[in-house]
Amino acid sequence: MTMRYRHTGTLAGRGSGDAHFREGLRALAFDARGRLHAAGDAEVKVFAASGALEHRWPAAGPVHAVGIAPDGRVFAGGPGQIEIFDGDGVPLAAWRDPERLGLVSAIGFSNGDVLAADSRGRAIRRFEAGGRFLNDIGLQNPRQDFRIPNGVLDFDVDAEGIIHAANPGKHRVERYTPDGRLLGHFGRFGGPDPAGFSGCCNPTNVTLGRGLVYVTEKAPPRVKVYAMDGGLDSIVATGSFDPGCKNMDVAVDARGTVYVADTVRLSIEIFEPEGAA
Amino acid sequence: MILRPAHAVLAAGILVLVLWPQALAAQGVQYERPVEVAPQQESIGGGYVTPPVQKPRPRAYWLEIADVVLLAGALSLAVWFVVARRSRVLALSLSVGALAYFGFYREGCICPIGAIQNVAVALTDPGYSIPIVVTAVFFLPLVFALFVGRAFCGGVCPLGAIQELVLLKPVQVPRRLDWWLGLLKYVYLGLAILIAVQPAVARDFVICRFDPFVGFFRRDGFAHMMAIGAGFLVLGTVVGRPYCRYLCPYGALLAWCSRLAGRGVSITPDRELDCGLCADACPYGAIEQNRAVGKDCLYCARCYASCPCETRVEVRV
Amino acid sequence: MSDGISRRDALGKVARGAALVALGSTAGFLVRKADGQVVWQVDANQCVNSRLGESGTPVCNRCTTECVVSHSAVRAVNHFEKCGRCYICPAYYNIRSAVDERGLPSEKLCPRDAIARTPIGWVDPDDPANNFYEYTIDEVKCDGCGLCAKGCMEPLGLGSIVLKVRYDLCVDCNRCAIARTCPTGAVVQQLAADALSIDWPVHPRS
Numbered sequence: 001m002t003m004r005y006r007h008t009g010t011l012a013g014r015g016s017g018d019a020h021f022r023e024g025l026r027a028l029a030f031d032a033r034g035r036l037h038a039a040g041d042a043e044v045k046v047f048a049a050s051g052a053l054e055h056r057w058p059a060a061g062p063v064h065a066v067g068i069a070p071d072g073r074v075f076a077g078g079p080g081q082i083e084i085f086d087g088d089g090v091p092l093a094a095w096r097d098p099e100r101l102g103l104v105s106a107i108g109f110s111n112g113d114v115l116a117a118d119s120r121g122r123a124i125r126r127f128e129a130g131g132r133f134l135n136d137i138g139l140q141n142p143r144q145d146f147r148i149p150n151g152v153l154d155f156d157v158d159a160e161g162i163i164h165a166a167n168p169g170k171h172r173v174e175r176y177t178p179d180g181r182l183l184g185h186f187g188r189f190g191g192p193d194p195a196g197f198s199g200c201c202n203p204t205n206v207t208l209g210r211g212l213v214y215v216t217e218k219a220p221p222r223v224k225v226y227a228m229d230g231g232l233d234s235i236v237a238t239g240s241f242d243p244g245c246k247n248m249d250v251a252v253d254a255r256g257t258v259y260v261a262d263t264v265r266l267s268i269e270i271f272e273p274e275g276a277a
Numbered sequence: 278m279i280l281r282p283a284h285a286v287l288a289a290g291i292l293v294l295v296l297w298p299q300a301l302a303a304q305g306v307q308y309e310r311p312v313e314v315a316p317q318q319e320s321i322g323g324g325y326v327t328p329p330v331q332k333p334r335p336r337a338y339w340l341e342i343a344d345v346v347l348l349a350g351a352l353s354l355a356v357w358f359v360v361a362r363r364s365r366v367l368a369l370s371l372s373v374g375a376l377a378y379f380g381f382y383r384e385g386c387i388c389p390i391g392a393i394q395n396v397a398v399a400l401t402d403p404g405y406s407i408p409i410v411v412t413a414v415f416f417l418p419l420v421f422a423l424f425v426g427r428a429f430c431g432g433v434c435p436l437g438a439i440q441e442l443v444l445l446k447p448v449q450v451p452r453r454l455d456w457w458l459g460l461l462k463y464v465y466l467g468l469a470i471l472i473a474v475q476p477a478v479a480r481d482f483v484i485c486r487f488d489p490f491v492g493f494f495r496r497d498g499f500a501h502m503m504a505i506g507a508g509f510l511v512l513g514t515v516v517g518r519p520y521c522r523y524l525c526p527y528g529a530l531l532a533w534c535s536r537l538a539g540r541g542v543s544i545t546p547d548r549e550l551d552c553g554l555c556a557d558a559c560p561y562g563a564i565e566q567n568r569a570v571g572k573d574c575l576y577c578a579r580c581y582a583s584c585p586c587e588t589r590v591e592v593r594v
Numbered sequence: 595m596s597d598g599i600s601r602r603d604a605l606g607k608v609a610r611g612a613a614l615v616a617l618g619s620t621a622g623f624l625v626r627k628a629d630g631q632v633v634w635q636v637d638a639n640q641c642v643n644s645r646l647g648e649s650g651t652p653v654c655n656r657c658t659t660e661c662v663v664s665h666s667a668v669r670a671v672n673h674f675e676k677c678g679r680c681y682i683c684p685a686y687y688n689i690r691s692a693v694d695e696r697g698l699p700s701e702k703l704c705p706r707d708a709i710a711r712t713p714i715g716w717v718d719p720d721d722p723a724n725n726f727y728e729y730t731i732d733e734v735k736c737d738g739c740g741l742c743a744k745g746c747m748e749p750l751g752l753g754s755i756v757l758k759v760r761y762d763l764c765v766d767c768n769r770c771a772i773a774r775t776c777p778t779g780a781v782v783q784q785l786a787a788d789a790l791s792i793d794w795p796v797h798p799r800s
Contacts, residue, residue: 149678244647321715482769
């Protein structure tokens with residue numbers, strides 16, 4: 001274990017105010033300027049680095065995924081569609097495909113292509129920048145698919161364009177090329193061992209940052225950091241969440257501060273690293 | 278209770294769940310499940326078909342109706358066997374049959390004694406209703422009692438029947454003691470109703486819970502209740518039907534109705550014999566001054582069996 | 595003399611008639627608001643072992659200990675159409691136990707070993723983790739202790755295993771002894787038709 005983390009703050013929460021969420025908090029993503037985009041309900045909220053709400057705009061339906069393209073456009077995914085906004089929230093386009101975008105639960109970008117995780121189809125779909133469908137990832141044969149009894153498929157893309165996807169039913173994080181080829185995976189069922197993943201389906205969400213893999217689990221909810229080779233780097237938090245949380249999205253900023261969505265309290269929990277051991 | 282390894286594992290399992298490193302969760306968490314996460318038959322493949330979940334059905338309703346019909350039939354038979362035919366043998370056979378069916382087969386449920394509580398709640402709680410079958414089971418014996426006395430006690434009630442069958446050497450209970458003890462059933466009636474009409478969370482049906490004989494009928498029950506039941510039966514070998522006479526709350530209601538009965542078991546000493554053998558034979562203290570007392574008569578027909586008169590006595594109405 | 599007798603008789607008849615009217619009208623009132631056949635059932639929405647989001651609380655086994663029938667009439671029932679068919683089932687395995695060499699937990703959760711785990715559908719001969727598994731509860735062995743229901747409960751599992759009263763075993767007490775002590779009042783009386791048709795705790799949709 002190389003890093004210790006401290007719970008340093010909470011953003012938002014359940015409520016009807018501008019900076020609060022009414023019925024869901026499902027997606028977190030950082031843009032290049034370090035602003036945190038948080039989405040749930042039918043809205044995207046943008047928080048500044050200080051934690052204050054900077055901007056918010058409505059979406060057409062409940063938002064389950066947020067991705068910020070390299071050019072700054074904001075992609076918000078939901079049931080059957082992906083809506084595309086510019087950096088200020090002006091709607092630009094919408095991709096609707098009930099077949100391939102059954103429920104978009106994660107959005108990523110790889111070498112100009114747009115990747116969308118479809119929880120209903122249990123696959124990651126790859127589209128061209130213009131929206132043309134290219135290929136599926138994760139459907140090689142009937143049994144190499146994603147097992148998601150938790151209901152959410154999450155992934156992130158690293159700097160080389162490799163997709164790191166959580167496969168909760170198999171208790172591992174898998175690496176795919178954008179063509180759909182499985183490169184490798186790490187993780188195992190650990191039982192009581194915190195280095196492994198517990199329960200029936202963990203990890204539920206994954207994000208990449210600073211060369212490390214950040215994952216969240218449910219029952220009991222916790223956040224862990226792994227190196228790319230699968231070695232446990234640190235445990236960010238175990239007790240700071242409502243025990244009933246499920247499918248907590250996670251985002252990491254440039255300084256290594258971890259932001260986790262508490263899906264029961266509808267708040268964003270902030271954990272800062274305390275320096276290398 | 279003997280401790281088995283299973284208990285240790287159960288305790289360990291509970292301990293594990295207790296020591297789970299979490300605080301108590303928020304109440305009423307709403308979970309969304311926007312996608313169907315359970316794998317469908319197509320995903321599982323291989324010709325798999327989702328098996329149906331078994332749903333055993335409760336007892337067919339027409340059987341409940343049949344029980345009410347049988348109850349009415351048994352009541353009528355009791356009246357015929359005891360009042361018309363005056364036969365102890367027939368009365369005893371009916372008791373055995375009732376014990377077998379209403380007691381051991383139906384396991385004592387449903388019975389009018391317990392139905393007192395249901396009726397009391399149904400009358401006081403506007404949100405509570407009882408099935409028609411329960412109403413019928415409660416009122417039928419009372420209507421019979423209004424006309425011919427406690428026919429239910431003699432031929433039909435399995436709790437009475439089981440006590441009737443163990444009564445081997447009846448001993449007469451002194452009158453004063455019998456009267457005082459008899460008050461207990463009114464106290465029990467009042468208490469049972471009071472506890473039953475409490476709000477739903479505090480409500481309890483004590484008549485059912487403290488039924489001493491249901492453990493025998495079910496061949497299964499808590500040890501202390503079986504012991505109490507056995508105690509009643511042991512006492513019942515010498516004291517005639519102690520539960521019926523001193524505790525049964527329904528007996529209290531039947532006694533009230535029986536006071537108004539015109540027909541029923543009666544002794545008519547107009548053949549100047551006045552031997553008093555009937556009074557000695559009655560284990561329930563139901564004959565005073567050579568006259569049958571309707572409210573205490575439990576339809577056992579021992580008086581008729583002990584009467585030395587060859588011919589039948591006229592029934593005075 | 596005959597006057598006295600007939601007056602007593604007349605009074606008796608009047609009293610009987612009045613009592614009959616009283617009984618009859620009470621019976622009529624009760625019949626008017628009568629229900630159909632009622633049975634006892636566990637409401638999984640309220641049951642502590644199935645209630646959403648309360649993971650961490652100890653398992654409640656009153657369904658086993660309180661039933662007047664020695665081998666309780668309550669059983670855990672797996673609703674197959676809602677089951678995740680997971681490789682590692684938190685209701686089948688004790689997921690806090692040590693992991694054995696196959697990568698599975700070494701202990702099972704059920705103290706009576708009443709759950710059977712069988713691979714279903716297309717079976718991968720190389721990797722058992724690739725298969726779906728059916729978890730069937732043997733109702734002869736099960737006694738409704740609720741450990742598996744607690745293990746299956748959201749968010750740990752999918753909540754497909756719930757405790758249910760089995761009508762071929764329940765003696766249909768006037769006042770269910772389990773209902774009396776249930777900490778959340780989850781054991782309720784329902785009309786027989788409803789109790790058989792409602793068999794799934796509702797998951798509110800977002």
